[in-house]
Structures are given as structure tokens and as C-alpha cells.
Amino acid sequence: MISQSPNPGRVLVTGGASGLGAAIVAAVREHGGTPIVLDRDISAVSGVPAYQVDVADTAAVTEAVRTAAEEAGGLDAVVTAAGIDRCGRLEDVSVEDWELVVGVNLFGTVSTVRAALPALRASRGRIVTVASTLALKGVSDATAYCASKFGVLGFTQALAAELKGEVGVTQLIPGGMKTRFFDDRTEQYKPQDDSQLNDPQNVANAVLFALSQPAGCEVRELFIAHAEEPSWP
Template sequence: MNVLITGGASGLGLATAEAVEKEGWRALVVDVREPDQRFDHITADLADRGQAERAVRELAERAGGLDAVVTAAGIDACGRLEDVPADDWERVIQVNLLGTAAVVRAALPYLKRSRGKVVTCALLIPGGMRTSFFDGRPDQYEPGPEAGLNDPADVAQTVVFALRQPADCEVRELVVRPSTETSWP
């Protein structure tokens, strides 16, 4: 199975790429940063629709098609609306929303042929994880020591679970969080 993973250079994306490979599947990584060289990859900025679309098409063609897409790329800009620069906020929307849509749209022709699956971090709600996602935030926006963040490798197993489901079974929503995390219901 060929699985395209956005954000595969770090965090949940990297953990998912590693979990995919442990299953004997092929991880195809798209990230703004250079990922581990063991993965077939393309460096692309998902805020740029053209780059996102080209990356998907090139990886799909190299691999002979796609069986799944996992959109794990994501950024944020913490703070009150009046304190977050408009360019920073717009980049969050470009990467997280429009970049995700561009990747899925570009993958659809391949996924239709394979009856493939899409797992997005909009439907998989991963909760807080021990990744660099929180680095560089002001203290009030960092998880506290009591947060009990998840290991991204554990969360990646929920992605594998969703990908293993039969073609006629859809997992519409998964919330994964540590039992002690205070920021999720």
C-alpha cells in the first residue's frame, strides 16, 4: 500500500511514516522540511497550492499510484486575535485548511482508482503530543507539566487502524488524548 503523508518530517507525520513502514507499506512524505532520507519524499510548502499539487502527483506517479493519504502537516499561531499578525494567521489557514484540501484534491484521481482512504487531522483529533509543535510558544500557550501528552507513535497507531478498515467502512472521527490531558473534553 502506498501512503502519502504530509508533515512526515517530524511529529505525528514522522511517527505515521514509521508506523506505515512497520506495516510493510510504503510511506511517501511531503513536508516543508527535508525528512529522513529513508522515505521517498518531496519538499513542498503546502501553503502554495501549486507546490502541494505537484508533490502529490510526482510521488503518486513515482509509486505507481496511491492507496491512502494522511494529512498530518499543521501549524498554529497562538495568541489573541489582535496580537497575532495577519500574515501568521493567514499562513495557518493556508497550510492547515487550503493545503490539506489541495493535497486531497490532487490525490483523488489516484484514490478513486484504488478505492483508497483519507485520514486528516481534522477528523483524527490527536490531542496534545510530545512533539516540537509547542516549541517557541509563549508560556501561557504551552502545555503544563500536568498535561500528560501522548507519544506520537501511539497516536500513529490510530492512523494505521483507520487505514486497515475495509473499503466500505469509514472511520468518521477519532479523538485520541491522554487520560490526564487538561486541554481536551
């Protein structure tokens, strides 16, 4: 655990009801901050502000982010942890599913950040986008996921150049984690050995590290994975 991190303030987390997002919410609370959850299902969220929204719906997520920022009196950080996957060869994944992956992972990230920018500029806050090891290395049967995460990486690098001196930008590149992310996959696409999956709390602590940097210092990229992560280098 990080014990000396300052209060991270008001941190909006997409996908904050489960998996990595929930771990980030817990870490923000532990360090005295105020997490704000955006998720499709907020039924299990308690004790923190939460807004039910599908980040693939640009109009809805724009409204949710603006409402969240207004009700919180501003935002100090945004972490875009919402993400999905639909595995299979290109011709076997439906057009609807393929485009949904890009809609959630890439367009959802962009829409959330765009809507949060006025509040983040006002607070000189920070953005952490969540990519993946598959933003660095394309693999078979993951064209939608790789395309979306490569896109997140390019978006984040361009955004950092665009916002330098105004809003901090960090790209987070996590390896596989012990979450329910793999639950809806068929057996052939599930990890066969979860001993090489990282604890999402470790990744959440890395996010808090990025958010805890003093003014003028930016963590531009964080690659964090289990010591035996097979997809890197």
C-alpha cells in the first residue's frame, strides 16, 4: 500500500463498480479522496456518488460527467477504467460486437475526457487513461480489443501534448488482472493459469502514485504487470 500519498480529491472513475475500477475507487477512499463512479450497473456501489450510464453512449456519458462534476463542485482527476472485450477471429465477431468494443474502450474514453475537461482545467487536475498490454502488441482473435486499445494509446499521447501545462495526462498499461473481465469468455479465451494475473489493487496503487505527483511533475506512462506477465516484452 502507498501510505504517504496526498488526498487525491474528487476522482471520477468509469467502470468503477467492479474490477480495476472498483479497486481504484477503494484506493481513492483509503487515501481520503472522493471517488465518483460511472458504470452500467451501480447496484453494488454504496457510500460514494454513483451514476448509471453506458460510456458507449456519447450523449449520456457527456451528461453524466457534467452532472457529476457539478454535484461534486468540480473534479480533480478522471480515470477511464471501463472496458470490454469480444474475442474471436474478425469474420466470427459480429459487426455490432466489434463496434461495441471500440465504442466502450476508445470512444467511451474520449467522450468522458472531453466532458470532464472544463472541470479538470479549472482544478489543474489529472487524467489517467487505461490501455492494455494489447495496446503494444497485436494478437490473433483480438482485433477489436487491440484496435480500441491502440487507439487509446494514440489518443492519450496526443492529449498529453495538447494539454501540457494545463492538465496532467498519464497512460496506464496494465497486464492481465484477477477480475471478472474474463468471465463472459468461452473457455478457449479464458486464462488457463491465473497465477500470472496481477492483483488489481496493485494497479490501483499505481494510479494513486500518478495522481499524487507534485505540480509540474507528470508520470506520462505506467506499465504495471505481474512479474511473470507473458505478453511483455
